[in-house]
Amino acid sequence: MTVKESLISSQEQQKPWVETPLKESYALSQAAGCRIFLKLENVQPSGSFKSRGIGYYILRRLEELPVGTTNPHIFSSSGGNAGLAAVHASRTLGVPCTVVVPLSTKPLMIAKIKEAGAHEVVQHGPTWQDADMYMREELMTKAGAAAIYAPPFDHPDIWTGNSTVMHEIASQIPGGAPDAVICSVGGGGLLNGVAQALDDLNLSDTTTVVAVETSGAASLNAAVHAGELVSLKSITSQATSLGALRVTKQSLDYAQRPNVRSVVLPDAEAAMGCWRLADDERIMVEMACGVNVALCYDGRLEHALGRKVRPSDKVVIVLCGGSNVTVDMLAQWRGQFGYVEEGLQIVHGVVPSDLTAPNRQ
Ligand SMILES: *Cc1c(COP(=O)(O)O)cnc(C)c1O
Numbered sequence: 001m002t003v004k005e006s007l008i009s010s011q012e013q014q015k016p017w018v019e020t021p022l023k024e025s026y027a028l029s030q031a032a033g034c035r036i037f038l039k040l041e042n043v044q045p046s047g048s049f050k051s052r053g054i055g056y057y058i059l060r061r062l063e064e065l066p067v068g069t070t071n072p073h074i075f076s077s078s079g080g081n082a083g084l085a086a087v088h089a090s091r092t093l094g095v096p097c098t099v100v101v102p103l104s105t106k107p108l109m110i111a112k113i114k115e116a117g118a119h120e121v122v123q124h125g126p127t128w129q130d131a132d133m134y135m136r137e138e139l140m141t142k143a144g145a146a147a148i149y150a151p152p153f154d155h156p157d158i159w160t161g162n163s164t165v166m167h168e169i170a171s172q173i174p175g176g177a178p179d180a181v182i183c184s185v186g187g188g189g190l191l192n193g194v195a196q197a198l199d200d201l202n203l204s205d206t207t208t209v210v211a212v213e214t215s216g217a218a219s220l221n222a223a224v225h226a227g228e229l230v231s232l233k234s235i236t237s238q239a240t241s242l243g244a245l246r247v248t249k250q251s252l253d254y255a256q257r258p259n260v261r262s263v264v265l266p267d268a269e270a271a272m273g274c275w276r277l278a279d280d281e282r283i284m285v286e287m288a289c290g291v292n293v294a295l296c297y298d299g300r301l302e303h304a305l306g307r308k309v310r311p312s313d314k315v316v317i318v319l320c321g322g323s324n325v326t327v328d329m330l331a332q333w334r335g336q337f338g339y340v341e342e343g344l345q346i347v348h349g350v351v352p353s354d355l356t357a358p359n360r361q
Contacts, residue, residue: 016055016089017044017164022172022316027280032296034313037178039169042285042321045092046116048241049165049320050085053189054150056161058089061148072146073098075139077132079105079113080241081322082152087116097150100135102127112323153189154248162193163200169316170201177201180208180305182292183318185220185262187244188251190320195254209260210304212291217242218264223252238267241288241322263304268340269294271333278330286322287333293317298344 020040028036041049058074065072072095076086079101090097096119101110103123114121124134140147151158170176181198185191191211198204213221216237222230229252235243255262273290276297277283285293295304296317302309 014092016059016085016092017051017161019168020044020165022169025281028293028296028317031280031298032301032315033309034179034301034311034315036296037169037173037314037316038281038283038319039165039316040283040319041165042283042289042319044085044321046081046085046088047321047323048081048085048289049162049190049318050081050152051088052164053153053158053161053193054082054085055089055092056164057155057157058086058093058095058148058150060157062093062095065146069146072148073119073143074148074150075100075135075143076150076152077101077128077135078152079109080152080324082150083109083113083118084116084323086150087113087118091117098122098135098139100124100131100139102131106324108326109324153187153244158189159192159196159250162190163197164193165190165318166194166197167201169318170197170203173314173316175314177203177314178207178316179313180210180315181318182210182212182295182304182315184212184242184288184292184320185247185251186217186242186288188220188247188254190318191220191254191260192248192250194318195257195260198259204257204259207259208305209254210263210295211255211260212263212265212295212304213242214239214270214287214291215264215266217244219244220247220251220255221262221264223247224255224262228252237270237287239270239287239291241286241324242291261304261306263295265291265294265300268337269300271337272297272340274325275330275334283319284325284327284330285319286324288324289320289322292319 023038025036025038044051074090074097076083077100083099087097098120099118100122124131214237219232231246270287270291273294277293
């Protein structure tokens with residue numbers, strides 16, 4: 001079967017991502033002092049918003065193949081959510097996907113990528129650069145013309161795919177426009193998609209974007225402060241999905257606009273966002289996503305917005321998701337980072353937002 005045939009055959013015509021709910025969280029709204037809406041990207045087929053950008057990218061590359069091309073094959077060198085998204089999208093579209101990762105990749109993620117249906121997971125070399133080069137120069141060359149490279153964030157089609165999340169938000173939120181959108185930043189592909197959609201929707205003058213990173217992975221914040229793109233020497237944050245040494249040029253351009261604010265929180269607070277979200281909303285996400293949630297608690301939102309929080313504010317958290325989390329990891333984070341809650345009189349066994357619930361004051 002050729003690519004065109006497989007794309008039009010009914011079963012495989014599915015989009016590799018889904019429309020997700022926008023859920024008003026009363027628990028987080030109590031904590032933040034305004035209306036908090038969660039855009040539930042954790043329910044995407046791959047577990048993160050990356051299904052949108054990478055799914056759209058792969059769809060476009062397959063559509064472009066010359067008529068009669070046989071055996072297209074997708075290649076990804078990400079041992080994280082980008083690899084998972086490439087595998088899920090390829091499976092939905094009926095093409096094989098090989099993932100090449102360094103030897104240091106966690107067994108948890110390798111297991112998840114295999115289980116998602118990867119054609120093959122190859123471990124090669126000590127660093128991502130080694131794995132990526134081996135994949136491009138050895139495996140992709142052998143696969144020939146039908147080999148398609150799936151990058152994690154640095155391509156305009158990925159931004160366009162990611163922009164669908166903001167278009168959905170605008171159609172779901174009461175009144176049609178949020179006051180602020182909170183999203184995290186790795187290489188900047190998600191931020192670019194959100195900002196691009198706000199332009200399309202004519203909302204860039206009225207909606208604030210809070211671009212969040214963890215310290216040790218703050219390549220956007222470093223670029224904003226330097227006024228130009230800079231490369232970090234290394235990533236020292238445990239939020240590895242945010243660990244791009246350098247953001248895209250487009251991301252810096254967006255971040256320099258008056259409606260975009262760059263915020264950095266420590267790993268401890270990102271971890272806290274994960275365990276409190278699990279308790280308050282029964283949703284498990286990795287640290288790269290928990291960092292957004294942390295902004296709702298303990299007065300951090302005012303600082304991030306640079307102004308007082310109004311009860312009528314509608315704030316959307318892009319709950320980007322991520323598969324690098326287990327029940328054991330959540331418990332371990334609370335053990336390691338529980339000090340961030342010191343002085344808060346947290347009552348264990350009671351949901352965190354109970355602290356801020358009106359009938360306790
Ligand atoms: C990839 C990823 C990010 C960062 O996205 P970029 O497009 O690289 O900025 C944030 N959160 C999660 C869960 C991710 O997988």
